[in-house]
Amino acid sequence: MNSTNSPQVLVENVGKVFSIGDRAIVALRDINLSVMKGEFVAILGPSGCGKSTLLNAIAGFSQPTSGRIVANNAPVSSPGPDRGMVFQEYALFPWMTVADNIAFGLEIKGTPKQGVRDKVDGLLGKLQLLDFRDRFPKDLSGGMKQRVAIARTLINEPRVVLMDEPFGALDPQTRWGMQGLLLDVSRAVDNTILFVTHDVSEAVYLADTIYVLSARPARILHKVEVPYFAVRDIALKSSPEFRAVEKRLLDLLYAVAVPPA
DSSP: OOTTTSOSEEEEEEEEEEEETTEEEEEEEEEEEEEOTTOEEEEEOOTTSSHHHHHHHHHTSSOOSEEEEEETTEEOSSOOTTEEEEOSSOOOOTTSOHHHHHHHHHHHTTOOHHHHHHHHHHHHHHTTOGGGTTOOGGGSOHHHHHHHHHHHHHTTOOSEEEEESTTTTSOHHHHHHHHHHHHHHHHHHTOEEEEEOSOHHHHHHHOSEEEEEOSSSBOEEEEEEOOOOSOOSGGGGGSHHHHHHHHHHHHHHHHHHSOOO
16 A cells, blocks of 8 residues: 555445344444545534444444454554544543643653653643643633643644544533634644534534435445635634535435435
8 A cells, every 4th residue: 555645544345233132233334434644524424323433443442343444554453542532521530630631641651751741831832721731620611621631632643633522512602712723733733633523514614524424324425525715713604605515514414314205
């Protein structure tokens, strides 16, 4: 495989079946997608369709029943440092400060203390958390906790960042702010991102490419390329170009939810 032109993430004919008692639940069926280096891909679909199942398989937390997944030119068979995951739940250590939560992964790897501090402070600056480095999670808002969770993932320098509805629990105003912050940080660190969401506006605002999944068992129904927007700010969401892509996606999702008679 030519590493220069090959996708950073490749999912080929992936299926996933769960066994519950004597029942077989088909979660994914013949999923095919590819993500190039530096691309921001959003995955949209109905609730419970299998979006998180797909992301967990790419992360290596579970193995597909059929097909294959390749990340960074290597088959995915388990979690690895080349892939980092951000969940909707913050899962911070309550007894650790913000800085210690972020530094945890590096300290486990034995990174020298000064190197850890420099990296932590760099991310705290990018994520506007420097004034909170010595606070504990109980003292933080939901948006701040999610920024810490994102920093804890990014500090390990994964080549691919997987995000499972990371802003789903936030109020709209905080969510808008986090979307803009994520765009700024992703440009600065040049990550490849797969982002699961059920929010159409969020997908259009953040992504270069959007995959629309069917109801369970999930299949890729549509691949939508988002037009290039020179400036992505809150005003963009009311522009005719943005609204046109949003409407197209809403129509596609409506067709999934309400199939023709």
